[in-house]
Amino acid sequence: MTTSSALSKQYDPSDVEPRWRRFWQENNYFHADDASPTIPYAITLPPPNVTGSLHIGHALGSTLQDILIRWKRMSGSNAMWMPGTDHASIAVHVLLEKELMRAEKKTRFDLGREEFMKRAWAWKERSGSRINEQEKLMGFSLDWERERFTMDERSNVAVTECFVRLYEEGLIYRAKRMIHWDTASQTVVSDLETDDVEEQRSLWEIAYPIEGGGEIIVATTRPETMLGDSGVAVHPDDPRYTDVIGKQVILPLTGRKIPIVGDGILAKMEFGTGAVKVTPAHDPNDYDCGQRNHLEFIQVIDLHGKMIAPAPDKYVGMTVVAARKAVVADLEAAGVLRDTKPYKMTVKRSQRSGAVIEPMALEQWWVKAAPLAEKAVAAVEAGKTKFIPEHEQKTFMHWMTNIKDWCISRQLWWGHRIPAWHCEKCETIMVARTAPSECGTCGGSVHQDEDILDTWFSSGLWPFSTLGWPEKTRALQTFYPNSVLVTGPDIIFFWVARMMMFGLHFTGKVPFKTVYLTSIVTDETGAKMSKTKGNVIDPLQILSGATLDSLLERVDAEKPLDPEAVKKALRKNFANGIPQMGADALRFALARLSTSGAGRIKLNVDRIVENRNFINKLWNATRFALGNLDGFDPERFGGAAQRELFGIGERWILSRLQAVCTAVDTALEAFAFSEAANAIYHFVYDELCDWYLELSKPHLAQVEGDPVKAALRHAVQGVLATCLETTMRLLHPFAPFVTEEIWQKLPKKPELPGSLMITVFPRADQTFVDPEAEAEMQLVQDTITRCLMLKGTYGVPPAQKVEVEIQIPNPAVRSAITPHLAAIAYRAKVTPALRSETAPMAGAARAMVGADVEIVMPLGGLVDPVKETERITKDIARADKEISSIAARLGKPDFVARSPADVVAENRTRLADEQARRERLVEALAILGGGAA
């Protein structure tokens, strides 16, 4: 009964993953000690919004972070990964309010602030725990003891402290300005929180009669705002209008008189008629124009997007859209509508609620951004924070150097209430850490500001508020600045910029030394994943698998714009559902897809299957090893005497193992996740499984009474176990579950720790680096491959042994290959005979390995002389092409004179090899002609 028979042929993640999740948790391996003397390495997880559950983008970012954290932890650092969630003020509002309207036909105002907050907290609990659950399923080694929430007590303290200090420093102020008003969510949103959506609208041309005769024609996309017009602007240098500037026009539908002003900033001579209506209360550019020209400020649209007085009674109460229709009809009836043209324009919509933004002038709280941004710019210029990929730094710097003040107040409820109190008698506003009992100026009673803060205000403090700031904690001292921030490029302005500004301002240090920006995960067509498109893939569906039916069911729950199209796509792309992949396969796939440069990852289930297959391959390699390791004693392995026994295969694979260790470590230092993962992938497939496992087989047979063979067997067992054990350590940051499972099963020295995740990350051992073995092995591999090619070409079943002559005139090459004939025989399933000269053979197929080795396989009647001639002729043509290209290069005096000596030497060698090879191919062709005759 071997061990392997106890392991199933297919790796089953659902059996393995829960066990190790529990084991790691119970042993508290994820916790970092504030007081540890080792080098700290800290990452703060970008806190997911408590709006729902994690999507594949989170899975990507967090996987990369866990790779870094586990790698650094194993490399001896005090690695700390801070978990937490974000209250996501407006995002939660939109969800809750939609739900409230659907289920109870109520607005949040019907419900009241207190009840609404209760529901928001309940929502937060549900969503937060679902997110934690997902993070645990993915195997993320987050330091759960430290878990935080942006609206927990300690965060509230930090937010208040930050606000009060900025206010006291004059960096937070109140001002009335044009802002973006979201009529659906009933709040201000910042300029970053709007989307430009292209829509087909109309451009209307309206004639405004001029007092004393004539008319002036203005063009507009928003005729309803004319009810609030307080002027008409023309360019002061426009010859068409020089004599009307200063005159009054009579505004149709209202009869109000408004002036014609000259304003070269607002009015462009070349656009339309060159005359533009000015509505200072409802357009940002008109607002500025109004200020410049002292025009009246006439508000005709209210906060709900409905018309109000002084618009004529007829329109009052209409929505903006209804009023637009009515105004157009009335203008037409009045005979002043001159033209209606279809017009494509971009409309600003609220990113969260989707409502059309109404520009309004309202008093709000602002952060003066320029002084904060200056410090961030200086820090980045000084290289204190680096961006990867590098070009993202330009994006950051461009925004930072053109930054506008940040509107931080929101008229929402779910969030941090602004720590400001208004006197009910006088104008005094008091900003304080604790609520004042009365007005400091007049002693009147006070009430707290109703507004809350933009959700990014608390996020901006996250790297240090989570470590205890404003207190001077040990954690802050140890883990701040963080080592790296891993996040998506879509939130550079929202979040990275704010953390840089706040971090530098409040702590005097950058919040992180490196910003690694991940790719955006898209669907297989390259479209961004979004719930409205219905192309979102849930990481859990990949982890555990999903049937087509369950995927289709989800569509209805998510309510995309076009459910039938989504279902059709699902039926096409996931006809058989999604198979269970396991966390390791998903993680490894994401790491391998994370290359620099390209900003997006087109997620394709096939690419994950590829990596699930890799995990399975590893699993089966282990089954093979465990079935052949009986009698192996790890404590008896590793001495110098053992190394004496190593054959070419052992020396070669151990040398390759050192190379892969170096490659992985180097790649991770450079955040080249895919390079690191690919190095392991290719080592496991191409070297360990394809070659070493096969080469080891003949030596692993049970031997009795032959101490020499028994010692060799033990050495081979040791190499096999070493390769696997080292591979598990290398791969562990990428695929923690399967590696822990395998590692625990492998025989190893008793002094090793109880879990793979706290072993030491592999470093190359130079004493095993063996270029000679690698070169020799290459020759053996090529010889075997050529034998297999010949057998394949003539349809010889791979398992059928055939005789083969290996003709090598070069004595050095011949003696190099001699010790490996057994390996060649075993691997290629041939019976080889070595000859020191080229010799003709009737009915034989021939092939070259490099310039020195010729494989001659007598296949009798199987050999088709026509086919064989064709093949060899093709080989000669290939050689000719090589020869002429290299010869041409070497023929140029400049090449020989100006390129490095080793390049010239290498070209000379290659030329000589190709020429020798060609000679022998020509010879082979001649022999074929003779032999076949």
Next chain:
RNA sequence: GGGCGUUUAACUCAGCGGGAGAGUGAGUCCUUCACACGGACUAAGUCGGGGGUUCAAUCCCCUCAACGCCCACCA
């Protein structure tokens, strides 16, 4: 309008100054005692177009084109 990115085998994508690579797919063969979520072999590329720098360019520079992203503006 400004900025950035991408363009390499049928598909998805690595590579980025000195011999064109991977996975998938295709074809041929193999149910060989780790694995068919497997193995062996084969075919398949003017490395987007044009110009330049260099002894040498898929790689650097210029230019054009297509696609994509971000920012600004839009009476």
